[in-house]
Amino acid sequence: MMGTAVADAQIALVVNGAERRVPAGSSLADLLAGLKLDPRIVVIEHNGTILRDRAAFASVPLSADDNLEIVHFVGGG
Amino acid sequence: MAHADLLSSEPLTHPDPQPFVIAGREFRSRLMVGTGKYASNAQMIEAIEASGAEVVTVAVRRVDLDRSKDEAILHHLDPDHFFLLANTAGCYSAADAIRYARLAQAAGFNEWVKLEVIGDQQTLLPDTEGLLQATKVLADDGFKVLAYTNDDLITALKLEQAGAVAVMPLASPIGSGLGMLNPFAIRTIKQRLSVPVIVDAGVGTASDACIVMEQGVDGILMNTGIAAAQDPVRMASAMRSAVEAGRHAYLAGRMPRREVAVPSSPTTGMVGS
Numbered sequence: 001m002m003g004t005a006v007a008d009a010q011i012a013l014v015v016n017g018a019e020r021r022v023p024a025g026s027s028l029a030d031l032l033a034g035l036k037l038d039p040r041i042v043v044i045e046h047n048g049t050i051l052r053d054r055a056a057f058a059s060v061p062l063s064a065d066d067n068l069e070i071v072h073f074v075g076g077g
Numbered sequence: 078m079a080h081a082d083l084l085s086s087e088p089l090t091h092p093d094p095q096p097f098v099i100a101g102r103e104f105r106s107r108l109m110v111g112t113g114k115y116a117s118n119a120q121m122i123e124a125i126e127a128s129g130a131e132v133v134t135v136a137v138r139r140v141d142l143d144r145s146k147d148e149a150i151l152h153h154l155d156p157d158h159f160f161l162l163a164n165t166a167g168c169y170s171a172a173d174a175i176r177y178a179r180l181a182q183a184a185g186f187n188e189w190v191k192l193e194v195i196g197d198q199q200t201l202l203p204d205t206e207g208l209l210q211a212t213k214v215l216a217d218d219g220f221k222v223l224a225y226t227n228d229d230l231i232t233a234l235k236l237e238q239a240g241a242v243a244v245m246p247l248a249s250p251i252g253s254g255l256g257m258l259n260p261f262a263i264r265t266i267k268q269r270l271s272v273p274v275i276v277d278a279g280v281g282t283a284s285d286a287c288i289v290m291e292q293g294v295d296g297i298l299m300n301t302g303i304a305a306a307q308d309p310v311r312m313a314s315a316m317r318s319a320v321e322a323g324r325h326a327y328l329a330g331r332m333p334r335r336e337v338a339v340p341s342s343p344t345t346g347m348v349g350s
Contacts, residue, residue, distance in 0.1 A: 016139045035142055041151045042140060043183045050183045069139065071180050074148040075121065076136025076166050077111030077251070077278075077300030 011064040028060035028068075037070065045069040080127060080310040093324060097296060099273050100189075100221045100242035104160065105131045107290070108320040109275065111300025115309065118153040123158070124303055128313035133159040134191055134298065136166050156186055162223070164191040166296050169204070171211035178215050189221040191245070191277075191298070201251040205232045209239055216240025228262035230269060237272050244270055245277035245298065248289055252301045254281025257289050264292045283312070283319035290323025292333070303325050 015031070028046070033076040034041050044051045045077055046060065047067050096103045109132035115121035125133060135150055154161065163181030168174040171194055178190040194211055203226050212222050216239060223243040224236045233244045246266055250253035253325030256279060257263060267274045273295035280286050280302040289297055297320055306312035 013268050016142055018142075020142075035143075035203075037140065041149055041184075043137075043180050045180065050179055052183050054185075069180075070142070071137050072140050072148075073135040073150045073161070073163065073184065074138045075112040075115065075150055077113045077134055077298075 011062065013062060013064070013066045013068060015068045016070055022062060026062050027056035027058050028062060031062060031068075032057065032070075034071075042070050042072050045071075080123060080314070084225050088202040089268035094328070097273075099223070104296075105129075106123060106317075106320075107296035107324060108286075108317055109134065109162070109296060109298040110303060110313070111298070112150055112154070113300050114304040118150070121304075122153055124313040125154075125311040127310050127317065128303065129317045131160050132162050132298075134162045134164050134300070136164055137177050160184040160189075161186045162189055162191050162271040164225075165193045165211075167195070168193060169195050169207075171214070174207070174211045175214055176222060178211075182220070185243070187221075188219055189223065189242075190215060191223045191225060192241075193225045202247075203227055205229070208232075209235055212236055212239040212241050216242075223275065228259050228266065230262065230265050233266045233270055233274075237270050241272060242296075243275050245275045247278040248276050248285065249279030251278040252305075253279055254302060254305070255279055255283075256281055256285035257292075260292055263289070263294060267292060279318075282306075283315040287318050287326070290320050291326050293327045296320075 010021045011024050012021050015018055020022050039054050089208050097107050106129045107126055108130050110125055110128050110130040111134045112121055133154060141148060165174040165177040168177055174192055174194045181190060192211055193206065194204045194207035195201050205226060208224055208226060212224050215222050218236045220238065221242045223245055224234060224241040225245045226232050228246040236244050246263060248257040261274060275296040275298055277298040280289060280297060280299045282302065285337050286297055299316065303309050303313045303316060323332060
């Protein structure tokens, strides 16, 4: 372990098409909390796989270059 | 509330003898409505309430992570009161539509989808080839597919065969408000299909909705016809009445058309005869 250097390390993800940096070791639940998103009203596709178990978001680790799509329902016909 | 007078739900004097059932589930209204293009969420909710609709369509889009707009619709629609029907609007390929349907399903409400595979940006007419392909994949995967299509009988028959639980021919292009352009085609589709036929798109005002229902179709889905009215809440109420009126007129069976007059009053007993 490298002490504080690890705590400060960040990784870059692509979230909804744009780069976003999060602390290394973050989970998906951490990312959502950082974005102030209610996990109950979003659907997440993680590297092309749709995540169906919201309760498991906390245990989904994020890695550098992960691609996330975070979607929700909006008005439509 | 400005439209309290429009929200009464008086029972019909002659209830519809046939329940409105899709894939074994009964719905309380033959009018389905979209949630797009409203000036505010409050107006949308008031209009939907006035329409009496149970099935309410929603779209799937990326969350705006910068929060410049409050677009999330689930803060405003109670999923216990409305049946949320996700659409695949904006998808131009079967693969995209399938992906959107699966994202919507993962929201956890139901496995129903209003499937759109659009083939052309200017007319928003369906890509029937992609639509059939996506219908088959999703139906095989357990989805209840309501397929938005054109008013072509052959495509409608193929969609039914591919496993669609309802076929949704357009009255006229999405958002056009042109009303029903081909009543013959709509009637033919209704006569030949076993699954419900729900006209989707093109209804501009209440008379359009009434005429659509007079063809004998099972229901109507509309969005812009209500949302783009000067007073959407009042138009929603008008659409509700029109759908019920058209349904009753269809069930009642119209009088035959004649090209000569037939007097309604007795021709005998005239004074001075």
